[in-house]
Amino acid sequence: MATNGSRRWFQYTGDDGNTYAVELDENVYETVALGFTAIQAGPTGPQAQGRVISANNSRPLTMRTVRGQFVKANNDIVYKSFFVGTQAALNSLIAAGVLVLGGTQNWSLTGSQGEVRVLIPATDTAQLDGDIDDNFVAGP
Numbered sequence: 001m002a003t004n005g006s007r008r009w010f011q012y013t014g015d016d017g018n019t020y021a022v023e024l025d026e027n028v029y030e031t032v033a034l035g036f037t038a039i040q041a042g043p044t045g046p047q048a049q050g051r052v053i054s055a056n057n058s059r060p061l062t063m064r065t066v067r068g069q070f071v072k073a074n075n076d077i078v079y080k081s082f083f084v085g086t087q088a089a090l091n092s093l094i095a096a097g098v099l100v101l102g103g104t105q106n107w108s109l110t111g112s113q114g115e116v117r118v119l120i121p122a123t124d125t126a127q128l129d130g131d132i133d134d135n136f137v138a139g140p
Contacts, residue, residue: 010036011046012053012063013086015115020053021046022063024083031101034082035089055083062116066093068107080107090114 005027
């Protein structure tokens with residue numbers, strides 16, 4: 001089993017094409033097959049644009065994942081989910097059916113979950129208070 005490493009910032013590419021900065025365990029997420037990269041610097045990068053997400057939060061998005069199982073030397077089975085940095089990496093992992101960590105750990109993939117987004121509704125839901133205030137105002 002790979003031990004937890006120090007944490008560092010990685011770049012996640014959303015289904016909408018935007019990049020996001022996210023802090024993850026570097027021992028796991030430096031694995032090329034998971035599709036995370038170094039953060040793009042400069043004014044168009046995710047940190048400069050305020051696109052920073054938390055790995056365990058669902059807003060504004062939940063990152064795509066794969067689930068896997070690993071059989072230890074004593075035949076115990078460990079189950080774990082891994083975040084995936086790009087849609088292309090997810091497609092490759094699904095096709096391979098296995099994730100290799102640290103060059104020696106073969107995780108058999110048992111499932112996957114695509115990216116999930118939580119969006120702000122454009123109009124009032126009128127569910128609680130009966131008013132009709134919209135959430136966005138028309139621009140100039």
